[in-house]
Amino acid sequence: MSPDLLSFDHPLTRLVVGLLCVFAFVGLNGLVLVWVERKVAGHVQLRPGPLHVGPYGLLQPIVDAVKLVGKQLAMPAGADKYLYWAAPLLAFAPVTVCFLPLPFDPDLAPMRLNIGLVLILAFSGLGVLSLILAGWGSNNKWGLLGAARAVAQSVAYEVPLLLAVMSVAITAGSLDLYEITGKQGGWPWQWYGVQNPLAFFIFLVCAVAETNRAPFDLPEAESELTAGFHTEYSGMGFGLFFLAEYANMIVVSGVAAALFLGGWQGPFMSGILWFLVKVYAILLLMIWMRWTYPRVRFDQLLNLSWKWLTPLAIIDLALVVIIKGIGG
Amino acid sequence: MSVSELFEEARTGLKSLFVGLGITGKAFCQPQVTVIYPKEEVDNLSTFRGHVELVGKEDDPSVPRCVACGACVKACPSDCLTILCPVPAKEGQEDAPVVMGPAPQKGSKTPGAVIVDFSLCSLCGQCAKTCPVDSLRFSDNPYMVALDRKEFRIDLMARLKRQAEEE
Ligand code: SF4
Ligand code: SF4
Numbered sequence: 001m002s003p004d005l006l007s008f009d010h011p012l013t014r015l016v017v018g019l020l021c022v023f024a025f026v027g028l029n030g031l032v033l034v035w036v037e038r039k040v041a042g043h044v045q046l047r048p049g050p051l052h053v054g055p056y057g058l059l060q061p062i063v064d065a066v067k068l069v070g071k072q073l074a075m076p077a078g079a080d081k082y083l084y085w086a087a088p089l090l091a092f093a094p095v096t097v098c099f100l101p102l103p104f105d106p107d108l109a110p111m112r113l114n115i116g117l118v119l120i121l122a123f124s125g126l127g128v129l130s131l132i133l134a135g136w137g138s139n140n141k142w143g144l145l146g147a148a149r150a151v152a153q154s155v156a157y158e159v160p161l162l163l164a165v166m167s168v169a170i171t172a173g174s175l176d177l178y179e180i181t182g183k184q185g186g187w188p189w190q191w192y193g194v195q196n197p198l199a200f201f202i203f204l205v206c207a208v209a210e211t212n213r214a215p216f217d218l219p220e221a222e223s224e225l226t227a228g229f230h231t232e233y234s235g236m237g238f239g240l241f242f243l244a245e246y247a248n249m250i251v252v253s254g255v256a257a258a259l260f261l262g263g264w265q266g267p268f269m270s271g272i273l274w275f276l277v278k279v280y281a282i283l284l285l286m287i288w289m290r291w292t293y294p295r296v297r298f299d300q301l302l303n304l305s306w307k308w309l310t311p312l313a314i315i316d317l318a319l320v321v322i323i324k325g326i327g328g
Numbered sequence: 329m330s331v332s333e334l335f336e337e338a339r340t341g342l343k344s345l346f347v348g349l350g351i352t353g354k355a356f357c358q359p360q361v362t363v364i365y366p367k368e369e370v371d372n373l374s375t376f377r378g379h380v381e382l383v384g385k386e387d388d389p390s391v392p393r394c395v396a397c398g399a400c401v402k403a404c405p406s407d408c409l410t411i412l413c414p415v416p417a418k419e420g421q422e423d424a425p426v427v428m429g430p431a432p433q434k435g436s437k438t439p440g441a442v443i444v445d446f447s448l449c450s451l452c453g454q455c456a457k458t459c460p461v462d463s464l465r466f467s468d469n470p471y472m473v474a475l476d477r478k479e480f481r482i483d484l485m486a487r488l489k490r491q492a493e494e495e
Contacts, residue, residue, distance in 0.1 A: 040356065047361070289349070291352055293348060308338065
């Protein structure tokens with residue numbers, strides 16, 4: 001007998017509840033991260049950052065969101081109507097799915113899948129499709145160039161990313177994020193990130209590139225391409241791309257925390273708190289990097305991936321396989 | 329490029345990334361220097377560059393050191409300085425009204441009027457640098473507001489007199 005649709009055991013119910021929680025989580029985190037980003041940027045540049053709206057400018061992101069919602073949604077003449085509007089939705093929708101296999105806590109994993117890792121990698125690849133559609137559909141040269149860059153960048157960095165993830169999956173012998181987390185311990189030397197720092201490093205670099213964050217923000221590159229793929233988007237069209245970027249950051253940080261930093265496990269009091277601490281530490285690192293490094297040139301970007309990260313990731317993977325083979 | 333050079337480049341590159349993070353990380357922890365203007369004001373204006381002003385003589389601060397040589401007018405790239413000095417009267421016409429002419433005028437050692445048009449000034453400092461008697465300097469007047477461009481034509485002689493009286 002299949003479980004009742006209204007009971008929490010039914011997979012569909014779990015999915016719906018999980019998705020709702022994910023939406024709330026993404027929205028809330030988007031607001032927090034916008035604020036953190038602007039504060040960090042301000043302090044790095046020895047200025048205060050947002051200050052006037054609410055205490056410490058805490059209400060600033062909400063005001064920003066209201067402003068974005070209030071703006072007119074415009075579409076350039078000659079744009080492909082369906083592709084143009086599908087792009088921001090497509091940017092946002094797959095990211096939410098990526099949250100489902102993330103294990104936040106031993107008791108809080110919205111969906112336990114034995115192929116969770118594959119699901120995340122597959123759906124995060126869809127994000128690039130949205131950039132292509134946005135750039136192509138906008139009927140705008142900058143948009144198109146941004147889209148072309150997005151494809152080249154994504155293809156280049158997906159390879160070392162997958163290799164780095166694979167070495168961890170082979171070490172753990174599983175593709176289930178829950179299980180991979182469980183195989184690590186609470187102390188740092190029990191984490192895969194410490195045991196295999198090269199894979200962790202490659203993953204971090206690729207994660208920044210895959211989320212199109214500076215110094216790899218070439219698809220939008222405001223100094224060369226005005227705003228790249230989202231040049232033509234106004235109001236919430238732009239807002240969704242923006243939110244998707246933050247959601248993407250949270251997903252890759254979550255994956256990094258689960259794969260390399262022992263997820264919810266801590267030396268004491270294991271639980272969601274540790275997971276969030278690790279996720280936010282990685283997010284902060286990404287924000288810190290954004291306000292430190294200048295944007296790379298496109299050939300440098302491709303060189304880094306093909307000449308360094310991919311070979312290194314292959315060597316790392318080979319070593320992992322050999323060690324695993326010797327160890328049985 | 330040889331392999332060892334390649335690795336050396338990668339090593340220095342990687343190191344520079346961490347150095348960069350260190351610099352911004354340090355800046356992050358330092359106190360901010362931006363002043364939230366209407367709420368706070370800076371009191372140290374000694375390094376501020378406002379429009380130029382005249383420097384008074386030591387024994388009589390209401391009279392400028394200026395010798396009306398006209399060098400500053402020539403040096404100014406933006407053409408914002410006007411220095412007029414009295415044209416020496418011709419013989420037999422000593423009691424005729426004083427006529428002003430552009431500096432320098434033969435025999436004239438004092439300016440009759442020094443006017444700066446601040447709406448043109450680029451604050452380059454050429455005038456102050458050229459002046460042979462150090463008669464020009466930057467004022468520290470940051471709060472200049474006006475409704476009309478004409479109000480930025482500042483009579484520096486009158487300003488110097490006012491400053492001398494206030495002291
Ligand atoms: S500062 Fe430069 S532009 Fe201004 S009055 Fe002097 S020479 Fe002219
Ligand atoms: S350069 Fe100096 S002395 Fe000569 S006219 Fe200008 S202010 Fe007067």
